[in-house]
Amino acid sequence: MxxxxxxxxxxxxxxxxxxxxxxxxxxxxxxxxxxxxxxGYFCYPAVDSRPDVSLNYPEIVTMLRxxxxxxxxxxxxALGYPDSRINTYNFDSFIQYLNYVKKLSKKAxxxxxxxxxxxxxxxxxxxxxxxxxxxIYIPTTTINGEQVQFDAxxxxxQNRLVTFKEALAxxxxxxxxxxxxEFEAGKRADNNYSIKIVKQNxxxxxxxxxxxxxxxxxxxxxxxPPF
Numbered sequence: 751m752x753x754x755x756x757x758x759x760x761x762x763x764x765x766x767x768x769x770x771x772x773x774x775x776x777x778x779x780x781x782x783x784x785x786x787x788x789x790g791y792f793c794y795p796a797v798d799s800r801p802d803v804s805l806n807y808p809e810i811v812t813m814l815r816x817x818x819x820x821x822x823x824x825x826x827x828a829l830g831y832p833d834s835r836i837n838t839y840n841f842d843s844f845i846q847y848l849n850y851v852k853k854l855s856k857k858a859x860x861x862x863x864x865x866x867x868x869x870x871x872x873x874x875x876x877x878x879x880x881x882x883x884x885x886i887y888i889p890t891t892t893i894n895g896e897q898v899q900f901d902a903x904x905x906x907x908q909n910r911l912v913t914f915k916e917a918l919a920x921x922x923x924x925x926x927x928x929x930x931x932e933f934e935a936g937k938r939a940d941n942n943y944s945i946k947i948v949k950q951n952x953x954x955x956x957x958x959x960x961x962x963x964x965x966x967x968x969x970x971x972x973x974x975p976p977f
Contacts, residue, residue, distance in 0.1 A: 902966035
């Protein structure tokens with residue numbers, strides 16, 4: 751056999767062995783992931799180079815100080831207590847969430863281009879009677895050069911791209927953060943962005959509470975404070 755053919759054969763064997771190991775999750779030694787989910791599993795080879803998105807400590811310190819001087823006092827004054835500063839999520843659960851939405855997005859024919867972390871608040875967190883800032887995370891796709899949040903679960907169920915804004919509207923909430931123009935036009939002094947969901951019956955149109963509908967968003971972390 752010629753050396754060139756032998757080299758090509760070795761490359762093919764190596765590539766096939768890598769794909770097989772990825773499908774069996776050997777790349778991460780995580781056997782708890784459902785084998786049914788291998789199509790969307792995030793299996794990448796380890797890299798030694800530092801990713802471009804990494805921060806250095808002067809950048810980190812500048813960002814933390816900016817928060818300290820512009821957020822701590824106003825939030826504590828408004829709430830009457832320190833707000834949460836840290837959101838911690840289980841690593842394996844987060845990876846499985848990414849795997850889940852990637853598989854669903856592939857099934858819906860949607861390319862994931864990013865993930866958004868959206869500020870929210872949990873009421874009566876852990877029975878404290880207080881609300882603390884929390885984060886909701888949801889994937890994005892690129893539309894006309896813009897990052898658009900979308901719901902992978904509803905996109906599969908409805909067999910089309912369902913944006914986060916649309917899904918929220920269907921569940922009684924007006925999301926005004928699609929664009930600067932939409933934000934300025936939709937901003938309310940009372941901060942009430944509820945939408946009434948109405949349905950017609952024999953007596954006419956009646957207002958209904960939103961039904962429980964599964965979403966493609968994630969959360970369920972721990973918040974600090976409270977201590």
